[in-house]
Amino acid sequence: MERNYLLLVNKENPVSSDFVPDDLKKVYLPTILNKEIYISEQVLKSYEELYLNALEDNIKFYVFSGYRSFNYQEEIFTNEYITARPGHSEHQIGLALDVSIPDVGLTEPLGSLPEGIWLEKNAHKYGFIIRYPEDKQHITKYIYEPWHIRYVGKHHAKKLYEKNITLEEYLD
Numbered sequence: 452m453e454r455n456y457l458l459l460v461n462k463e464n465p466v467s468s469d470f471v472p473d474d475l476k477k478v479y480l481p482t483i484l485n486k487e488i489y490i491s492e493q494v495l496k497s498y499e500e501l502y503l504n505a506l507e508d509n510i511k512f513y514v515f516s517g518y519r520s521f522n523y524q525e526e527i528f529t530n531e532y533i534t535a536r537p538g539h540s541e542h543q544i545g546l547a548l549d550v551s552i553p554d555v556g557l558t559e560p561l562g563s564l565p566e567g568i569w570l571e572k573n574a575h576k577y578g579f580i581i582r583y584p585e586d587k588q589h590i591t592k593y594i595y596e597p598w599h600i601r602y603v604g605k606h607h608a609k610k611l612y613e614k615n616i617t618l619e620e621y622l623d
């Protein structure tokens with residue numbers, strides 16, 4: 452399957468319930484509580500690069516979540532603003548990762564800690580964007596998620612970063 456790394460999945464653009472990426476690989480880098488997590492092959496390669504470079508700056512990330520199936524998304528769906536409806540989550544396409552550190556987890560304070568700041572400044576170098584920035588909630592329709600990184604490839608990530616725009620604005 453030829454992957455479209457710019458595939459837009461959001462509240463208006465769902466992905467079909469039976470969509471499962473055929474390039475999922477198990478994450479062999481640290482995950483929270485040694486969870487078994489899968490993401491698309493290219494995303495894992497790029498994340499490895501990000502992870503190793505962060506380590507050199509004494510930043511150690513843990514993967515909290517990666518690929519999530521439609522059914523799993525159905526189970527965890529509680530609230531429109533916090534979790535995506537099944538079929539509307541980027542996690543279903545295998546191109547999104549939630550990364551943080553154990554004591555902080557997936558909470559907003561990550562954004563002002565060295566780890567969150569590092570991610571915001573450097574993720575694009577490895578092909579990732581901070582998908583739900585603090586000042587773009589009116590566009591993404593998501594709360595600020597400093598931990599949710601989305602793979603779009605280096606070329607596009609750099610452009611998005613330099614223009615300070617979201618994927619929605621970029622594809623518009």
Ligand SMILES: [Zn+2]
Pocket residue numbers: 542547548549598599600
């Ligand atoms: Zn996420």
